[in-house]
Amino acid sequence: MLLAAGLGTRLRPLTDTIPKPLVPVASVPLIERIMRNAQAEGVKRFVANAHYRADQILAHFGGLIKISHEDELLGTGGGVKRALPMLVSDPFFVMNTDAFWADGADRPLAKMLARYESPHDIVILCIQPRRATGVSRSHDFCLDPSGLVTRDYGAPIIYGGVAVVGRAVFDDTPDGAFSFYDLMEKAMDDERLKGVVLDADWYHVGDPTSLAETERRLGSA
Known part of the structure; x- marks a missing residue:
């Protein structure tokens, strides 16, 4: 499993001294929360990509x-x-x-793997907007009745930041910076972008306001 981390500029001043994945949410670092979601379904191997203060992430986990x-x-x-x-x-x-x-709320990863059928498939985690905390947009995509992700047909969903993808999808991609969304768009055009809906509340921590709201909701759950 690859854990993708950003700079976290919108979480300043918290990220002035620590990388975004180590920002605590109700005393638990963000990266540990998403790892716990994965470990609950048996995932054991993790790779984290890091740029800003990568040494702190390595030190935090002690080589794990x-x-x-x-x-x-x-x-x-x-x-x-x-x-x-x-x-x-x-x-x-x-x-x-x-x-x-939240821990124990759902186990979507196995369902996502079951939807993966071809080396050029991408399967994404889909969030019902009413169950999303920390996003202001109405939706990212739609999910049609057959489970294909579309631009405008089906139920509105938010991309949950989790995807199943194979190495073949990266063939012929540039050596350098590019967006994963480009690959999702191509898969959508090819009718290979599939979705699995999370049956749980979902929390996105992108700025201090969403962090505070997430901690409030976790505390009242």
Whole structure:
């Protein structure tokens, strides 16, 4: 599994001294929360891509995860491609470290793997907007009745920051920075972008306001 981390500029001043994945949410670092979601379904191997203060992430885990260090920012797609030699499985999960669901609330990863049928498929975690905390947009995509992700047909969903993807999807991609969304768009055009709906509340921590709201909701759950 690859854990994708951003700079966290919108979480300043918290990220002035620590990287975004280590920002605590109700005393638990973000990266540990998403790892717990994965570990609950049996995931054991983790690689984290990191640029800003990567040494702190490595020190925090004491060698329990591998670090794919980006000397320069490679974007959400380029960072995954850079880490491919460090990954064992194919397909594999990509999980953003700024979003998670409560421990024990759902086990969507197995369902996502079951939807993966072809080396050029991408399967994403879909969030019902009414169950999303920390996002202001109405939706990202739609999910049609057959489980295909579309631009405008089906139920509105928010991309939950988790995807199942195979190495073949990265063939013919540039060596350098590019967006994972580019790969999702291509898969959508090819009718290979599939979705699985999370049956749980979902929390995105992108700025101090969403952090405070997430902690409030977790405390009242």
